Amino acid sequence: MRENFFINPKYSHLAEKLEDVLHDFSQNGEYVTKGERNVIKMVQIKGTSFNIKKFKTPNLFQSLVYQFLRKSKAKRSFEYASKLIGLGIQTPFPVAYFEVFSGGLQESFYISEHINYDFDFRELIHNPRFKKRNDVLKQFTKFTFKLHENGINFLDHSPGNTLINETAKNEFDFYLIDLNRMRFEPMDFEKRMHNFRRLWLSKTMVKIMAQEYAELYGKSFKETHALMLKHSRAFQKKINSKKLRRRK
Structure with a gap:
C-alpha cells in the first residue's frame, strides 16, 4: 500500500x-x-x-x-x-x-x-420572491462572465455548486465548490451560453441573466437570450425525459 x-x-x-x-x-x-x-x-x-x-x-x-x-x-x-x-x-x-x-x-x-454561507443558488430557483433575487442574478452573471473571461469551463456549473454570501448591502460573494470537473480552455460565445444550461433557469431568470451577459460581452440581448434559453430548455427536457423513463 x-x-x-x-x-x-x-x-x-x-x-x-x-x-x-x-x-x-x-x-x-x-x-x-x-x-x-x-x-x-x-x-x-x-x-x-x-x-x-x-x-x-x-x-x-x-x-x-x-x-x-x-x-x-x-x-x-x-x-x-x-x-x-x-x-x-x-x-x-x-x-x-x-x-x-x-x-x-x-x-x-x-x-x-470550511466557510459559512448565507444561501446557495438553488434558493433563487425555488423561491421566485427571494429577497434581492434580481441583484443576486445580475452579480452571479458577472461572476460567471469572469469565469469565462479567464478560460474556465466549469462543467458542474449547477445550482448546488455555488455558495453565496451577502458581504454588504446588495453586494454578494460567490464561491465555487465541487471542482473536479473543469476545463481551462478558450470560451467562445457558444460554449459560454452552453455553460448556463445546468442552472435550471426559469424564463424570467434567463431574461435577467441574458440581458446582463449581453452587456458584458457586447452581444445583442436577442442573440444572447435565444442561445441561453435554447441550451437551458434542451437540458431541462433531457433531464425530465430521463425521469419520465425511470417512472415507467
Missing part, C-alpha cells in the same frame, strides 16, 4: 493531526453530506474548521486509470481550487489531498477550509 499526502504550506503545522483524522475518517467529524457517491465531513482542529470530502471508491478499471493515467478527483479538486484562487475566483481554500493506492486507487480525500 502506498499513501500520497500533499498539504498546502499554510497548514503544514497541522499535517500530523490532519493525517490522523484521515486514517480514522469514519470515527471523526460531523457529516455535512452523506451521499451514495461521496461523503463530506466537517472537523475542527485547533480552532479551525475544515471540510473533508471522501470520494467514492472507484471500480477496478477506474482505480488503475487513476493510478497510472489520470489524476484523482481529490488531486484535481486541490489543483483546480489553487488555480481558481490564483485567478481571483473564490472557492473554499484548498488545504490538502490524500490518496491511498493498493493495486489501483483505493481511497481519496480533499480537504478545504
Whole structure:
C-alpha cells in the first residue's frame, strides 16, 4: 500500500493531526453530506474548521486509470481550487489531498477550509420572491462572465455548486465548490451560453441573466437570450425525459 499526502504550506503545522483524522475518517467529524457517491465531513482542529470530502471508491478499471493515467478527483479538486484562487475566483481554500493506492486507487480525500454561507443558488430557483433575487442574478452573471473571461469551463456549473454570501448591502460573494470537473480552455460565445444550461433557469431568470451577459460581452440581448434559453430548455427536457423513463 502506498499513501500520497500533499498539504498546502499554510497548514503544514497541522499535517500530523490532519493525517490522523484521515486514517480514522469514519470515527471523526460531523457529516455535512452523506451521499451514495461521496461523503463530506466537517472537523475542527485547533480552532479551525475544515471540510473533508471522501470520494467514492472507484471500480477496478477506474482505480488503475487513476493510478497510472489520470489524476484523482481529490488531486484535481486541490489543483483546480489553487488555480481558481490564483485567478481571483473564490472557492473554499484548498488545504490538502490524500490518496491511498493498493493495486489501483483505493481511497481519496480533499480537504478545504470550511466557510459559512448565507444561501446557495438553488434558493433563487425555488423561491421566485427571494429577497434581492434580481441583484443576486445580475452579480452571479458577472461572476460567471469572469469565469469565462479567464478560460474556465466549469462543467458542474449547477445550482448546488455555488455558495453565496451577502458581504454588504446588495453586494454578494460567490464561491465555487465541487471542482473536479473543469476545463481551462478558450470560451467562445457558444460554449459560454452552453455553460448556463445546468442552472435550471426559469424564463424570467434567463431574461435577467441574458440581458446582463449581453452587456458584458457586447452581444445583442436577442442573440444572447435565444442561445441561453435554447441550451437551458434542451437540458431541462433531457433531464425530465430521463425521469419520465425511470417512472415507467
